[in-house]
Structures are given as C-alpha cells and as structure tokens.
Amino acid sequence: MEFTIKEIARRAGVSKSTVSRVISGKGYTSAETQDKVLKIVQELQYKPNAVARAMVLQRTNNIGVLIYREYHPIAAHPFYGKILDAILTSATNLNYSVFVMTDHEISLRSADFMLEKRVDGLILISRIGQNVIDSIKNFEVPYIMVNSSNHADGDIHIVNQDEKGARIAADYLYGLGHRNTFVLAGPQTHRSHHLRLKGFRHSMEEHGTSLSLSSVVSASTSTFAEGYELMCRYWEHFRTGGYTSLFATNDMMALGAMKFLLEQSVRIPEQVAVVGFDDIDFASMYSPSLTTVRVEKEEMGIQAFTLLDKLIRKEPVPMHNVELEPKLIVRQSTGLKKCHEGSE
C-alpha cells in the first residue's frame, strides 16, 4: 500500500522528475501530464514521504516543544498545558507538526533527541536547565523561550509582566480596604514567583502598609497541596494575626489555601478575601470563584510559535522580548456577587 514517486512515474509513463514537479507544483508541466499524474496519485492514495523530502530540503516542518516539569507530567498542567494547546493550534495552521517532550533530570538527553530529530525550531517552556540551553546554542536550531527563569542576551523570551500584575493585585486589595495581607510566595528561584512577590510587596510599601516578615511564607513548590499544607501549618498564626486577605503567587496555591480555610468554616470573602495569579481554568470554577491576575497563556503560545516560524524562515523578528499585559479578574473570592444569588 506504500507507493513511491517511482511507481507513480512508471504508471504514468513519465519520469520521477516530472511527477515531483506535478506534485509540488513547481516547474513547468503540461496540463495533460498533470491530469495523468494527479489521477494516479488519487487512485493510489499516494502520500509523499515526508522523511525523504525533509532529507533533501533540509527542512522537516517539525518543531519541538520542551516543557520543564518538576514532579509531575505536564501536558495536563493548567498553565503550561494551555500554552501548549495554543502552540499546537497555531502550528497546525501553518502545516507544522509538533514534537512534545517534557523534561526532568534527563534534560540533555531530551534536547539531543530534538536535535537528532532535526526539528526546524524549538520552543522552551519554563525552567529549562542552562546546560540544555547551552547545548542547543551549539546548533543552528532557532529557539524561543517562554516564561523561563534563565534566559541570556540574544534569546527571545516571552513572559508575562509579573511584577506589574502583582502591583495591580496589591492596589486592588488596598483599594478594598485591606491593610493586612497574608502572602504565600512560590519558589523564589523562579522568575515569576520572584517578581510577583516583589511587585506585591513594593506596591504595599508604597501604600504605607509594608508586609511584615511573618506575613510572607515561602513555599518550596507552587502546588495546590503546598498551599493547603502551608495554610494548615500557619493557621494559628493566620487566625490570630488579624489578616483580612490572602495573596498567593499563583492560583494553585491560592486554591489550596482556600480549601483549607473553607474547611475551617472561614467565610470567603466576608472574613478573608483571596487573590491568586495566572487565571487557570479552575479559578473560575471554584466555589467561591477565585479573583486573580490573568496571564495570557494562549497569547504566549501563539506569540512563541509565530516568532519561531519567522526565525525558521529567516524573516526579521521585530523585538527580542515580548512582555504580555496582565489583567485583574475580579470574582467571588473578593466579593463579586454570585450570578444567581437570591434570584428565583
């Protein structure tokens, strides 16, 4: 069932060159020949062998997406998964196929993989190790980094304006009258968590309501479980600390903390207002839904792919850093009314 150009040529009584020209649409061919060849292509359900084509064209039309993962697999991740989705969609539209690879300690090995596979380009998401990046730099493969913690000059990097987003969150809470916020801060080695804490702290300082040392708790991971655990551990402190609000540097931790609070029958937002960061799907689904700062995950994916495609085609790339605009999303956890509250 697997036909080649040679077989088509034989049946059509023309040369392989001609068949190739007809199929690719490049070069001159008579209408007559075209019909003849195309008909056979149809009959045989011929599909050109992409591997052979890639070989001569030195172009695979594949891109690779490398996603860092800490503990868990990553495709289902509410944040990175969304970025991946956007990349998949954009790439398909431009006839690229995409290799997906999640990466743990095997860093170098997986990068090699991609390199051996001869992808036309690479998108690196999150905290890809420096050694991996160095290794990639040694090749001519273009790459784009998304939400990374370690990018160097010359790298194209797509990020959210995390510091600004955190300031918006702080301003908003301050505006609501909150003067004492408990903060759950994710791993400070990660750019996002670092900037989010920084932005929140600075904004509060500017408002004259500095965060005390004891009101900021450092998380070693940024998971739901961590948020829950920390809230549990600091519950006594929290309860007696006079806190009226809670800010976490991402939604997952905020949600975890919220679950614990709800289990203690704390009323949200009446007793404690909660704000997260990211706007993962879950945030709006929770009860109460979570006020958060939205990161344009889809936009990150689209931009990453679009820029990579330009790089691959050696078109000029406008800028070397893309900083997306964050946006406050107000929901029930800071007081937005429930849709159906009191109705019916």
Place this chain on the structure above:
Amino acid sequence: MEFTIKEIARRAGVSKSTVSRVISGKGYTSAETQDKVLKIVQELQYKPNAVARAMVLQRTNNIGVLIYREYHPIAAHPFYGKILDAILTSATNLNYSVFVMTDHEISLRSADFMLEKRVDGLILISRIGQNVIDSIKNFEVPYIMVNSSNHADGDIHIVNQDEKGARIAADYLYGLGHRNTFVLAGPQTHRSHHLRLKGFRHSMEEHGTSLSLSSVVSASTSTFAEGYELMCRYWEHFRTGGYTSLFATNDMMALGAMKFLLEQSVRIPEQVAVVGFDDIDFASMYSPSLTTVRVEKEEMGIQAFTLLDKLIRKEPVPMHNVELEPKLIVRQSTGLKKCHEGSE
C-alpha cells in the same frame, strides 16, 4: 556546527562505513578505531541525523497521538491530558519521540499529516471520526484506540469499564440510603457517557429504585459550564423533587452542578450527596472534595503505548481489548470527614 558522518570519517582517517559501525555498535571494529572515532564524535558534538537514519531504516522512532477535541484545545484537558502525559513518559523511556495533534473538523488532514510524517504508529484518543480511521486503515501504520466511541473488530481498544463503574457508584449511593438520585447524563453518543448512565440506571433498578424519567437530564456537552447551567435550569425541579443525591457521568459536570448548589447554600453532603466519574485532579481539590469513580488515565496511556510498541516491533499482542478496572473514591461530597475538621 552541523557535522556529518563524512566529516568524522575524514578526520579519523577511516571510511564512513566504519564510522557508522562504531556509532551504531554493530559489526566489528578494532578498539583502536573505536577510540579514534569516538573521540572525534565527542569533540565535534556530532549528532547523527535522525532523518537520514529514518530514511534508510524505514523506521522513524516517532509515534503520533491524535486527540479529538470538540470545542477546546485539548492538551490541558484534565482527562485526556493525563493520558497524553502517560504516553509521553512511556514513549520517552523507550526512545520514541511523539507528535501530538489535536483534531477538530480537519480530521483527515491531520491524519494525513501523521502518515506523511511517517510515524511508526498512532494512538487515537476519544471520538476520532470514522473517515479518519478508514483512511488510516489503508496504510500499514499500526494504531491503538483509547476511549473511543467507534471502534471496529480487529482494532485494539483501551477503555474503562464504565458500566461497572457506574454500578459501583449506584450501589454505594444506595448503600448510604439514597433512594432518589438526580442524574446529569453527558452526550449519549459517546460510549462512556452512555455506559455510565446505563450502569447507574440498571443498578438502581435492581435495587428496586428505578430512576424516573424526570430525574435524568441529558447534557449536550460534558463540561463544567453545562453542569452548572443544567443545575440552574432544573433548580426548581430539583429543590422540590425530594432528591437526596446527585450523580453526573463525569466530574466536570458534577463540579459545575456542585458550584451552583453551593451558591444556593445547599449543604453538601448533608442535604445532597454528589458523585462524579473520572477522578480528574480537580475532584480532590474542590471544597468539598468530590466522591467519584476513578478511571485509570495513566494506565490507559501506558497500556496504549506499550501495546503500540509491540505492534510496531511486530511482537505478538496478547489481547485485543483492554478493559481497565474502575474504583470508587470516597470523598467529602458524600460524607468523608475533612482532615482537619475540628482539630486545633
């Protein structure tokens, strides 16, 4: 920076054949030659060109994963995303790379894509169109189906025992004393939702507590929003119907319905017990956490890949259908105590 076997050969003063032998480890080569070649490979950071190798070996070491999506992108999907993750992990372990493609109307085109790309095999997840399957059948590419609605004889199909799972859920609710359950049933064209409704209904009938017509509501999608909307629309009916429990054919709908109920200040599980199906990550994170029937998503992915690999290597494949065992997971939404309740 892109070296070939030819360059290695030149520098080592041997032939390409020899270099190839050293690198592949096949065929005899003197220790001396090996050292010489390997040293240069090191120096040059040589990576064999996978495309060229695939060409001659007629084997790419790539597999493709095709996931159906209805409305939304899919990688971040809490159910399919998990399966994908498991496939990614297993595949990487055996040195495969994986193409991921989500599919909507473009069905045929995306399958072609895979076929042109010469993947060694395909994993088809969820409701892949019959035309796509037919098209794939025309080629020699082995494939495995996961959680599909339309598989034919001879196809290898991996599914959860959905009917059985629903029976377990029904038995459990009955055992708790529930005699009047409101049911949210997802699209009946999908195998899973169909069997889950069927199993639940039959089990209840056997217990002598048949579901009345009005207690089963058909959903047109199986999303969170749909669960919420339906619960809202049937709220009056539900409130006055004397229902003590709610079953949805998947977690997302159950969660959506639950959010609505919580917003009406319905106490869960005291007033209404809720049971879902799938055990997506969210289920355990919700407040109250959701009792559900777990589908072994990771196992599905692992089995799918493992079988596909056997197919690719033309090893005998044990069975032609894999039916995974569902498992009831009891949580707060049907009465499990909160961990920290009352403590401290």
Place this chain on the structure above:
DNA sequence: CTGAAAGCGCTTACAG
C-alpha cells in the same frame, strides 16, 4: 577488521 558501492525516496539544477 575495513572500505566501496548501492540504496532509502525525494528534489533540483542542467541539458535537451
């Protein structure tokens, strides 16, 4: 133990 040669399935100048 090693090298020359053919071939995997295409594309693309180059003649004609």
Place this chain on the structure above:
DNA sequence: CTGAAAGCGCTTACAG
C-alpha cells in the same frame, strides 16, 4: 515542457 543525474546523510550487505 521533460528526463538523466547527482545528492541529501545515513546503513548494510559484499568483497577483501
């Protein structure tokens, strides 16, 4: 407008 030939970067019998 079309065909013969070379080549993309490997692997693998086949001689030696």
